Amino acid sequence: MPALKKTGILGRVVWLGLVADRGAALASQPVDEIIARFDGPLGEAHGGVTRGSCSRVADQYPRGTEIKNTRQFSVLCAQELAAIAAQMGLEALDPSLLGTTMVISGMPDFTHLPPSARLQAPSGATLVVDMENRPCSLPARPIEMCHAGKGAAFKAAAKGRRGVTAWVEREGIFRVGDEITLHIPDQRGWQGF
Numbered sequence: 001m002p003a004l005k006k007t008g009i010l011g012r013v014v015w016l017g018l019v020a021d022r023g024a025a026l027a028s029q030p031v032d033e034i035i036a037r038f039d040g041p042l043g044e045a046h047g048g049v050t051r052g053s054c055s056r057v058a059d060q061y062p063r064g065t066e067i068k069n070t071r072q073f074s075v076l077c078a079q080e081l082a083a084i085a086a087q088m089g090l091e092a093l094d095p096s097l098l099g100t101t102m103v104i105s106g107m108p109d110f111t112h113l114p115p116s117a118r119l120q121a122p123s124g125a126t127l128v129v130d131m132e133n134r135p136c137s138l139p140a141r142p143i144e145m146c147h148a149g150k151g152a153a154f155k156a157a158a159k160g161r162r163g164v165t166a167w168v169e170r171e172g173i174f175r176v177g178d179e180i181t182l183h184i185p186d187q188r189g190w191q192g193f
Contacts, residue, residue: 002186004118009182011110013121014078015095015103016176019045026099027142033175034101036125036168040072041101047072056134069167070130073101075119076163077110087157088150097142100163104180111161118169118183125172135162 017028022045040047051069053061061067076095081103085093095103104110104119117129135158144151 004116004183005186007182007184009107011077011104011107011119011180011182013102013174013176013178013180014105015100016174017096017100017102018043019099019101021045022099025142026097026138028096028099028101030096033173035171035173036073036127037171038168040069040168044072044101046074046099046101070128071133071165072168073127073166074099074133074163075102075104075127075129075166076100077107077161078103078105080110080161080163084154084157084161088147088153090147090150093143094146097146098139102174107180107182111163113164113182114184114189116185119166120170120181120183121172121174121178123172123174123178124170125174126168126170127166128169130165130167132160133162133165135159 016031016034018031018034018041019026019028020043035042039049048069050066051071053063053065053067081093081095085091111132113129115129115131119127135155137155139154140151143154
């Protein structure tokens with residue numbers, strides 16, 4: 001029996017973007033397709049096989065420790081992005097302002113997909129969900145530049161809706177319009193607490 005099971009849940013890629021130079025700006029630039037390599041999206045500043053550890057793993061490693069890069073992609077859900085915008089009092093929120101790599105429409109409770117779930121494109125390109133992407137204050141500045149007085153509202157509005165981080169398990173191409181198939185681990189939820 002496989003350890004991962006294909007679900008009947010399908011989503012659609014509605015937006016793709018790349019951050020070319022993280023030092024220059026957080027914002028991503030929209031693209032029609034992304035070539036996913038084992039070290040991440042081709043041309044993406046968040047790529048690489050390894051990365052320096054950050055606050056999200058502060059209980060495990062001192063900041064800057066070299067670790068496996070499980071944050072190659074920042075993937076959001078279109079419906080959750082719309083809910084963030086609405087809570088912020090905006091009609092819409094451009095995913096490029098958040099440094100987003102991919103926006104998928106149509107997958108329920110997307111931000112809470114189980115770790116190790118797979119997102120697979122028709123090309124065979126497959127992402128492994130690492131974990132929920134907790135909201136931070138970094139997008140506040142780009143949002144503020146486009147929506148005066150709204151940047152500081154992002155972190156609270158995005159709680160539980162910020163999407164997931166993911167890494168490339170199988171190389172291939174993701175294209176705007178691709179149907180994405182969800183595969184989940186075939187196990188019950190952990191009950192250790």
